Amino acid sequence: MTVTAAAPSPSWPEDVLRLNAICPYYTMFPLDFPLQQLAAAPSATRVLDPFCGRGTTLYAARLAGLPASGIDINPVAAAIAQAKLVRVTPQAVMRLASRILADGAAGEVPEGEFWEWCFQQDTLRELVTLRAALAGMDTPTAVMLRAVMLGILHGPRNKGVPSYLSNQMPRTYASKPAYAVRFWQKREMEPVRIPALEVIERRATRLLSAAPIPQGGKVYLGDSVETLNRLTQRFDLVVTSPPYYGMRTYVADQWLRSWFLGGPPVVPYGTHGQIARQPSQESFIQALAEVWAATARRCRPKARLAIRFGTLPSARTDPEKMLLASLKEAKAGWVVQGVQPAGTPPKRTRQAAQFGKAGSAIDEIDVVAELIGLTR
Template sequence: MMATAATSSLNWPEDVLRLNAICPYYTMFPLDFPLQQLAARPETTRVLDPFCGRGTTLYAARLTRLPSVGIDINPVAAAIAEAKLIQVTPGSVVRLARQILNSGLSGEIPEGEFWRWCFEQETLRELVTLRAALLEMNTPTAAMLRAVLLGILHGPRNKGVPSYLSNQMPRTYASKPGYAVKFWTKREMEPARVPALAAIERRVQRLLGAAPLAHGGKVYLGDSVETLNRLRQKFDLVVTSPPYYGMRTYVADQWLRSWFLGSSPEVPYGSQGQIARQPNQKAFIQALAEVWTATARRCHQGARLAIRFGSLPSARTDPEQMLLASVKESKAGWVVKEVRQAGTPAKRNRQAEQFGKAGSAIDEIDLVAELVDLPR
């Protein structure tokens, strides 16, 4: 199999790209970054992203007809990324949703002011029923329905037909309960009835109507190093973006989506396993080095590793030095070929722009390395 030479998402009609936007995720790089890397290595046969987030690299691989593997420790990221590899018809997803809702309302309705204000009563019952049923299912159709629901769970209230199930909220992150309740009560903003099935149907048609053929692969929920050590396949292109040093909000900001995937209905403040939670820069560099070592063990000689990395103003670090140190520290046969400022796509597409609440990230860089020697 050969990757095509398209380096820009503009090479595909807009409706073919819609599935990639199934659900926002706090930090995501633009599709053009992995597409450029795929074009730079046209002999690629299988692609890896050890910090896959919402699966942008996996979708780029699908567009270029290649299988791919993604790993992420955050269940929300893994659930969204999984949808990027699935091929199902819109009809099958809607049928499953209808079947679940017709089989009687079930599941435990969370109590408290937040829940009463966030979703209209009947909508919440439907949501809880879908949640309970999907927790027991692992078919591709169920995985797609799950990701669709994560995408419509919360977002702004629009004037016409509603796109989201919740009361007014951002789509990228879930507001904390105290803040949200104050916001809604102050404005006397009662939640509107949004029939779940109709909202699912509209979204599914839009996302899957022109989705490209899937080309295989898998998403693993877990730590990159542990997962890579268990994998058998080999890769020749790795495109990834680790969390920036000091990034702490992946888990808490996605608390409502985490609840939908089975967590308790509260904001979790831990961030277990998140690589960015290392106590200091040295430990973070070491942790990244271990990922590059484990990655090299799963790569063919001559493989290409492309990493987008940056820093948060709050952490005051030099991303280039940190990343170079981590590749050097890995002692795994990676030879750095290029380090440059991250491409300058439309500003809104830059991963840095997603860090609104933490302040804008500065200095995003792209590093490209080649696996010259295979690690022992």
């Protein structure tokens, strides 16, 4: 197998990249991966990510001056990714948030120990009001405010000015309620009043002041195959990362953000259409094959497909074999050009590092394929 080295990505000023970090997302890949793929495909005109997560590929395309479409079945992912395609001023975000809060309290305040310990009651009231108002809005400013809210909803309690609205919590995923309550009670960590508007203003100013010009595109909330089957655009670069084999808990791990988007005030266990719900390796490979086949139908001949993939350590399987089998099984004209380990960035920033809970680092690979002109 040949190893293809992608061209190095151009460097961007730090403030231009900030919007990409609006909200962390479990298993996001680093911006460098899609930037390198864009650099290696200089004639690309339209980019696709059928498992777009937080929209890293979409943001890289925006930086490269290209429109991009993203698909994800997780509402949290779609809400974050949408913000990667819009440009609004921090002032517009503040005006909308202030207006919503000035209009008065709305929405149902969830009850129970978790909610009493997670947010101070006035902060929770503001959160609930913003949640209720944003549920019916889809203007660019609302899209941005929603993603800002997802980013500040929970995270560590810092000593200086607060960056998050919650009591002490991880940023990347939300702790389960019983565990979180025990944690706070044991440390007598009462939630403190954190005015939502102050945190929104700081975050929006930081993220949006140097955001690049949007280049168009769209985020679709839904299953990749079903969505691809109804799209009409043609793509010539696809950069994506399917859920790693064994990873099914995207919605449960993001349960607090899911609640903010209108979900229930409890952990929504279940697989929620996740492709990794497949019970066996064979059926997972088959499901991936269907995505690569549907992707091929939406791509121009010679399109480039770059995939980052891995498996959870607990899955004890070879990601390279699985991914290559899925491309073969697709019978769609994808010809593998190269396979290489994804270990370029420092270990702690690798996508696999976020699986820390699950054990030691795992192998991640990058596969690049080209679409030969099959009649389909």
